[in-house]
């Protein structure tokens with residue numbers, strides 16, 4: 001296999017979405033086999049969200065969505081999304097038989113040419129046990145920063161009786177006040193805004209947005225999916241996290257979800273304590289957040305559990 005016979009191009013449209021999803025499954029499952037972990041199944045939930053995410057990336061970040069081809073067949077792909085002050089590598093995968101030929105590095109370079117300046121926080125989530133990708137990202141200025149803890153938790157109807165004046169949830173709609181509230185919470189928690197991603201999440205059929213409101217002010221949000229993933233979630237103060245998680249888990253239980261999954265930054269002790277006290281168990285997945293520099297208040301945040309956005 002000679003790298004010279006490999007060509008690179010931007011994604012052209014929906015025909016590239018399922019091809020890159022299947023490529024992801026093959027590369028990820030090869031890695032999982034080598035580390036004696038369960039295979040990722042091609043479930044309706046995983047495929048639906050993966051295709052929706054690719055459509056979203058293609059629409060808003062087409063210059064960050066790259067394929068590598070050999071003899072007209074896709075053998076690798078990379079996707080990066082760029083928001084003001086924040087760049088994220090959402091995916092980078094090369095078919096097992098084509099690895100170690102410089103394809104991953106070339107795809108990474110193409111993705112990095114899109115929307116990434118020296119002042120922009122650059123991030124990627126990597127498998128903790130994958131030395132090749134972790135070393136590759138470190139050589140490109142993204143260093144291991146935070147472990148991400150994957151937790152599965154049984155859902156339950158929580159005791160939602162709250163003293164008068166306590167934070168309460170309301171369903172979020174894709175209207176201007178809701179989007180402004182989400183922007184404001186993101187700016188406080190993450191240090192950047194991504195309205196385009198919120199519109200994507202709000203419009204997904206499988207999930208709902210809960211806004212947590214205290215004294216008439218939105219203080220947090222959570223996305224809850226009928227596929228079982230809860231996140232992203234963010235709160236202005238960690239004291240609101242237990243209420244936000246109570247309401248989210250209750251919503252999930254009421255919509256037929258029996259086990260919810262969460263991706264929690266290792267330093268988010270309030271969220272971890274909440275989930276572990278309610279029967280949460282560590283998943284076998286171990287991932288790490290790599291970044292070019294520290295950012296945000298990660299103890300106020302839980303990542304999406306169902307897709308590759310941040």
Ligand SMILES: CC(C)(COP(=O)(O)OP(=O)(O)OC[C@H]1O[C@@H](n2cnc3c(N)ncnc32)[C@H](O)[C@@H]1OP(=O)(O)O)[C@@H](O)C(=O)NCCC(=O)NCCS
Pocket residue numbers: 027028031092093094095098099100101102103104105106125126127130132133136139
């Ligand atoms: C990680 C991955 C994308 C890298 O793509 P690749 O095409 O195999 O990597 P490249 O050939 O471009 O090599 C990239 C670097 O890793 C090194 N490398 C690659 N394979 C290696 C190996 N088996 N042993 C040691 N070093 C290796 C290369 O020397 C190169 O180093 P350099 O940039 O200093 O020259 C690919 O291996 C893959 O898809 N793995 C499975 C899925 C995965 O882990 N994706 C990343 C998720 S975050």
